[in-house]
Every structure is written in structure tokens, then in C-alpha cells.
Amino acid sequence: MRWLMLGMLLVMPFEKNPYLKISDNFMGVIPDFTVIKCLGLLGLILVCWQILTGQVRLGLLESAPGRTYITFLLLTAFAAMMTGAAMRGITRFMSLALFLPIMLVGLRNLVDFRRLLFLLLGVLILCLPYAYRQYLRYGGRLGVGLYEANYFALALILLIPLAFIIARQQDRLWLRYAWFGGVIAMLVSVVMTGSRGGFIGGLICLLALSIRMAQQRVFVPILALAGLLVSVIVFPTVLGERLVASGIGSSGVEVADAHGVSASNEAHTDLFYAGIRMIQDKPMFGVGLGRFKDESLNYYPTLVKARIAHNTYLHIGAESGLIALGCFVLFLILVLQSLNRSAQYALALHEPRIYEWVIGLQCGLCGWFVSAFFVSAQYEKFFWAVIFMTIVLERLLTDAYWDRVESAPSPMNPGPGAWPTWNPA
Template structure:
């Protein structure tokens, strides 16, 4: 009798606040009524859009993880921009992030699913967000819209940390990132052969894929390269391996067609370490060398001569672009020295640089320039405290991924050990790229951070089960 009473009590505690069948019926009836009425007032395509939006909201309520995947598609591919220029000026991905967050919150309330992941990285992200907000106070009207752009990354971090709760969801997300990268690369190849891209007066058209800037796009691709290696080394199916090799070739070609020098340096380092790291992890040295030889023989003839010409200018300090970067770095350090606590204001680097360039005599490049260094960008715009937090985010993520990899290897889980290594190498790619490029708020970077937390949690859970077995 006592056991039955305890079982009933447990079932009562697990029952949602609102009965699920009644809730679903209410949402479906209300949604159908709304769509039906919209057909009388709105054009058919808007009514159809409303129908799919409501259907999507119901699907996300069933499983908020589906909303996270939809958000990733929107944040990485920006698909609506291809249909109308109006969407390009709207914060569509931010709106989608907020919508998914609220639906997830509603799901939590209804199901009493108050299992929120607690980790030191969460605290650092919150502190960084607060520092970011305070940096908008100097030029609030100008800086606040850029803070709104960061909000989607803030939401993305906490969605990934709390919604990727199973190994399958982790694996699906890794595959999803690779597939989205492949789609972006196909768009990039189309842009290259159609002459679509950005011309900075250097005699080449630089593709930007689904990003706003060629350098931004190159950083995304560099991070994806080790993920492809991780999957390639852990799947034996020949069809899957063939597709992954094709994706790897697409990634390499897209990096070439961005003509990003910072991307070149980071890619070369990440590619070499990926081959070495996965070879030693799996104790297979011959296969990677063969793949490298075959890949080089296929790809080298496809690389334009202008790419090699641009690569040679990396160490040429007389090159105007290199001189401009040196000027921005020197001026950026001056901004940090003059505004060490709160910085010059979020997004204000290029305007502060222009003012200092025309007022000072030691700056040769007098134009509106970005920092071309993510660390200087954070330090100059947000202040030294925010820069310290930013570096700590990178350091703790690196440590978490290294610990996760070792625990997975100890258990013999080569797949997740490889995925942890790939995320760490992707993080290294960002660390190196960030020395030459401005993107401190790169979407892929803010995906790696929460995945590091999730990988560590899975590794510790598996280690606990392994120890108790």
C-alpha cells in the first residue's frame, strides 16, 4: 500500500502543470482558427508562412532541441537573405533565438523540467555579457544594436549547454555543423565561378559564402576542418567517408577563394595538427599521409596563381595591408592604455582609430579600419576586465575539452575522444585566426564554448559509470 502511494505521488510530481493533451488541443485549435482567419485577410503566401511558423512552434514545444537546430540553420546560413533584401537588415536570427528561448522556457514551466546545467563557464559568459552591456553606455544609440546581435550568441550558448543532453544529440549537432558547412561551401563555389564576392581593389574577387565578410567566412571554415577529420577517422562506411572527403575538399577550396591571409595561417596549422593529432590518437600514420598526398595532387592544380601571390605578402611588411594592420594594432594598444576599464565603446574602434589617425603623426594609414585582432578588439572596445574574461573563456574551454578527450580515451570511446579533439583544434583555429582577424563574436566560437561544457559532462558521467562497473 505504501509503495503504491509512493508511486502515485511520484507520478503526480512528474505530471505537467498543464495537462499536455489539453494544451496541444488548445494550441492546434487556436492556430487553425488563426490561420483560417488569416486567409480572409492576408495574401496566401503570408498565411502559408504563418501556418509553418505555428507548426514549427508546436514542434519546438514537443522538443526544444529542434528549435536549437532551426536556430543554427538560421544563424549559419541566413537563408531568408536569399529571398529578400529586407531580411538582410533585420535581426532575424536574433528574433528566432528569442522565440526558441521563450518556447523552451514555456516547456520548462509546463513540464517542471528545471534541470539547468551549472558550470563555471556559464558564470563567465554572464559576466562577459554584463561587461558588454556597460560598454554600450558611452555611445548607447550606436552600440546597443550591436549588443542585440550578441544577445543571440548569449542565448545560443545557454541553449546548447542545456538542450544537448544526450550523446545522440551531441553527435547530431556535430554532423549538422558539418552539413551546414558543406551547404555554405557549395554557395561559396557558386559565388567564385559566378564572380560574386567582395573586391577590395586587390585584383581578386573574394567570396564570403553565407557570412558578411570573407575573413569571417574563412574563420568558420577553419573551425569545421578538424570536425570533418574526426568523423572521417571514426566512420568506416565507404560512402560516408567519400562524402566527408568531398566536404573536406570543398572546405579547402572555399578557404582558398576567400583569399584570407589570416585564414591561410590558421588553416595550415589546423590541417597539420589535425592529421598528426588523429593519426597518433588512432595509431594510424599511413592513411593520413596517403590522403594528404592524394588531396594535394587533386587540389594544387585548382588553386589560382593569385592565391600564392597573396600568400607571399604575409611576411612583407612593406605591403600596404600589412602596414595598415600594424597601425591598427599600435593604435589599439593606445586605446587600451587610455581606456583600460570600460573601453572606447562597443563597435567604436574604427571611429576612434580614424580620429587618432588624423590627430597623430606616427600613423601612416589614415582610413576607417577595424582592429584586425579580436583580442585588441575586446580590450579596446570593452576594456581590460572584459578581455581577461574573454581569455578565461578560451582557457577553460580548452582545459574542459582536453580533460574530456583523456577521459573518453581512458574508456576506449574513440568517437567522442575524436570529437573532443576536433573541438579543441577548432578552438585553436579560432585562437590563431583571432590574432589577425576581428571576429570576436564569431558564431562558431560561441558554439564551441557550450559544446566543451557538454563534452566534459558526458566524459565525467561515462567515467563514473566506468569506475562503478
């Protein structure tokens, strides 16, 4: 199971590569059947087998984020059935749910978690040379030929704080330099994607990181933030020109038209109003899962062509209704609370490195939550992989804490409001 999970992460950045596509449709149920979906299906079969044979305990409903996530899936599925949504939208959303049970079974201890965390970061950093090669080959913005530029930027900002923390934790000098080189490459890559939403999220996550690390007098994140701002303003980057053309500064119409900013701004505004009209028209169950693009022209006829919402929250609310949207937002809040509890457990277990990892995950997620206002990223696998890892981390730390309780006469209190939500004993 562990090797299967690691294989899924290895191919994750290259999922859109045509060589990794197996078929257009698998048994009429799973569209765009790729290698990662095949591995996920095999993983689900193995999980079901191990549960039926009593080899593992899934414990999917033992945490508040897990219960809320299942509720969100059920609400989304129910709304899809009520609106007669296409099977493509339903299967695409449900396929993401394969990650959670696979991680719950595959990550059995903190050593497994560390390996997965480092692999997730390493894969994203090591794929950057290939992304640059595709950028030179196709031109445009970084991510073209590998991933969609905006989604690639979101994956980067999600993991930049964690990469920085791991870099400063390294004891060997050459490893520290290597990791910091990866961090710099990730920051430069965010700029090269030209994603305005990703850039704003990147500023937020770096600001959050500098605030969280201020007590330890670590000012490198602030310097990185200042350096990023200067590089965008001074150097002739696509992102800088797109920001200037968006109204930050003075720019001619030629620059805006050259980078498609005028059309993008107009489309974002029209799609926002289209989404609001969808919610007003069908607030309970939405217009149907996967139907925003098709319905956008009906609700806002002045749109040049049908598009997705370019706003994760608006997209979910318009397609699945306000109840599902509220459940999704609650789920995100509970994930952050779960990370707070994990941080307390890490301190109680005298695991300062894990505590700092939690800080990195929190800051990355905060940046992603902000960027999600500008991109429809509810299907992005990097995001869900990190989310599910946070759920599993609390469970692993809780198990470790109760093991300490059973072996020690007076364990350290993990802190107010941070007592375990379940007792595996």
C-alpha cells in the first residue's frame, strides 16, 4: 500500500501528460482514465480487502474533519442527484475521495508521514526543470506543457512554507543549501507562472510564515517576501506586466491585450455575476455538479464563451448549493483546527520538527485559501493530498500521545482544548 501511495505522488505533477493517459473512459464510469486514477482504483481495492479481513482500522469518522468531509461528499452527491448532474462531474469529484482511505491505511506511523511529506515536496521541486523545458518549448507562462499555469502556482504556494522550514531544519550544510535552492526555485516559478491569484496567495502564506516564526527571530521569510516583491516590480516578468496591466500602476492597453489581461478581467467579472445568479436561482442544490461552464452562458449571455467560475467557493456554491458550500468552508476551518491540535501534541511529545512542519502546512493552506478566490481549484490533487495528510497527522500524533500516556505515569499535558478526539485503546 505504501509503494502504491508513493507511486501516485510520483506521477501527480505529470498527470496531464498524454503518455500517462490510459483511455478516454473506463467502463463508462471514470472519464479520462489516467495512471494515477488506475493506481487510486487499485489502492481502493486493497483498502477494502484489508478492512474486510480485519488487517487495519480505517477510522474515517473518528475525527471532526473526517466526518465533515464525508458529509460534504454526501451533500455534493445528493445535490448532483437532485439536479440530474452528469456522471462525469460526479466521478471526478468522488475519485478525489480515494486519497483519504489510502492515506489512512498507508500512513501507519510518523516515519511514513515524514517520507510522504518529503516525497511530495521533492517531486514538485524535481519536476521544475521539466517545467522550464516545457516553458522554453511552448512559450507563454510556466506550467504550459506540464500543468495549467494557475494550478501549478497554487501547488507551489501550498508547499513553499513547508519547504523553507525543512530547509532550515537540515543539519548538514549541503542539504540546507540544496533545500534553500529548491525554495528559491519554487518562488521564481510562482513568478514565472504569471498567476495573479497564485501571487497573492504566495504573499499571504509568506506573511503568515513570517508572523508564526517571529518568536524565533527568523526574518528570512520577510526578506524572501521583500525579494519577491522587488523581483516582480524590477525585472520584466510576465507576472509583473500582468499585475501592472490589471491596474496596479500605469500601463497601456497594449500590455493588457498582449497578455490577455483585459479579456481575463472582464471574464472574471462576468463569471462572478453569473455564479451569483446561479446561486440566487437555485440556492439549495445548485445547477448541477460539473455544469457551471455549460450554464454560464445561460445566466450571463454577454459572456464571449462558456467558462468555469475561476473562484473555488463560488463554483461549489453555484454547482452544489449553499449548504454544500457551507460544509466545505466548515471543513477547511476544521482542518486548520486539526493542525492546531497536532501542533500541541507535537510539543507534548517533544517533537519540535513536527511542530514546525505543522506551521508550514498551516501557512501554505492559508495562502491556498486566499488564492482559491481567483481559481476554481476544488479538483486539484496536490491540495487534497495535503488536506488528507493533515487529517492523518492528527491521528498519528494522537496514537503516539496515548502510547506515551500508557507508558508514563504523568504525561505532559498537550495544552488546553487539545485533548484527543478519540482514544484508539
